[in-house]
Amino acid sequence: MWSWVGHRITGVVIFFFLLVHVLDTSLVRVSPEAYTAVIGAYKNPLMALGETGLVAAIIFHAFNGLRVIAVDFWKKGAKYQRQMLWVVLALWLVTFAGFAIRHLSLALGGH
Amino acid sequence: MTAIQSPRSGKIAPQYKRSGGSKGNFEMLAWLFMRLSGVVLVVLIFGHLFVNLLVGEGIHAIDFGFVAGKWADPFWQFWDLAMLWLAMLHGTNGVRTIINDYAEKDATRFWLKVVLYAASAVIVILGTLVIFTFNPCPVVDGVQLPGGFCPAP
Numbered sequence: 001m002w003s004w005v006g007h008r009i010t011g012v013v014i015f016f017f018l019l020v021h022v023l024d025t026s027l028v029r030v031s032p033e034a035y036t037a038v039i040g041a042y043k044n045p046l047m048a049l050g051e052t053g054l055v056a057a058i059i060f061h062a063f064n065g066l067r068v069i070a071v072d073f074w075k076k077g078a079k080y081q082r083q084m085l086w087v088v089l090a091l092w093l094v095t096f097a098g099f100a101i102r103h104l105s106l107a108l109g110g111h
Numbered sequence: 112m113t114a115i116q117s118p119r120s121g122k123i124a125p126q127y128k129r130s131g132g133s134k135g136n137f138e139m140l141a142w143l144f145m146r147l148s149g150v151v152l153v154v155l156i157f158g159h160l161f162v163n164l165l166v167g168e169g170i171h172a173i174d175f176g177f178v179a180g181k182w183a184d185p186f187w188q189f190w191d192l193a194m195l196w197l198a199m200l201h202g203t204n205g206v207r208t209i210i211n212d213y214a215e216k217d218a219t220r221f222w223l224k225v226v227l228y229a230a231s232a233v234i235v236i237l238g239t240l241v242i243f244t245f246n247p248c249p250v251v252d253g254v255q256l257p258g259g260f261c262p263a264p
Contacts, residue, residue, distance in 0.1 A: 008205075008209060011202070011205045011206075011209075012205075012206065012209065014202065015202035015203075015205065015206055018198055018199065018202055018234075019230065019234055022195065022234045022237065022238045023234070023237075025178070025238075025241065026237055026238065026241045028175060028178050028179070028241065028245060029240075029241045029244065029245055031249075032174075032175035032176075032249065033175075035174070035175045035178065036174045036175050039173055039174060042170065042173075043170055043171065048170075051164075051170075055160060058156060058160070062152075062153045062156070062157070065149045065153070066149070066150070066153065068146075068149075069146050069149065069150065072146065073146070099160070099164075099165070102164075102165050102169070103164055103165065103169060103170070106164075106168065106169035106170060106171065107169065107170050107171075
């Protein structure tokens with residue numbers, strides 16, 4: 001039940017970011033300066049934390065989505081759904097830790 | 112032995128039909144699409160995040176030239192186009208489901224979905240046009256922007 005709630009919340013968060021992200025990327029069509037100015041906003045430390053949170057949401061939604069597919073299409077999916085949730089959380093932790101260490105050290109590490 | 116007829120065999124009385132008739136099997140196709148697009152999106156988005164944020168200088172390398180360099184290559188144009196369409200359809204259908212679940216009044220549900228579909232259409236069309244009408248080698252004030260992928264002026 002909580003994985004279902006988490007899937008919905010992360011899904012909505014990702015969707016709204018996607019709308020904004022297409023708009024900011026569209027500025028490449030306006031001018032190089034406009035794009036570079038707006039993308040500069042993504043490079044400050046506060047945004048780096050936001051990006052890390054967003055990627056945490058994406059990784060959960062991705063792995064839990066694969067679990068939903070396994071529950072729906074794999075014969076033993078429903079039987080092992082609980083164990084698969086632990087696998088999802090373990091994969092989430094490893095993948096997220098890897099991303100967070102690399103991204104935050106790049107984004108906050110000065111340049 | 113009395114043969115007991117299977118309750119689901121033969122014709123189903125109209126009041127027990129689960130689909131609205133005119134809707135066809137749209138909801139089943141939407142359900143299937145979420146799973147198929149989901150698998151593809153995991154690959155597309157993980158690849159997108161890896162190439163844009165984790166390789167080399169990561170986020171510091173992203174500027175106009177970075178995007179121009181990617182979209183000078185049809186491979187990344189197609190990658191980003193597939194990501195745009197699949198993610199927008201996947202996300203729009205997900206939010207549609209959430210609106211259907213939580214907005215109880217007919218009018219509220221209707222108008223929320225009108226706003227959702229309008230916003231999604233604008234974003235998909237805008238994104239598609241940007242990917243295909245984008246010029247990776249603009250000339251600013253008579254000067255060709257540097258980029259190894261641009262033809263010599």
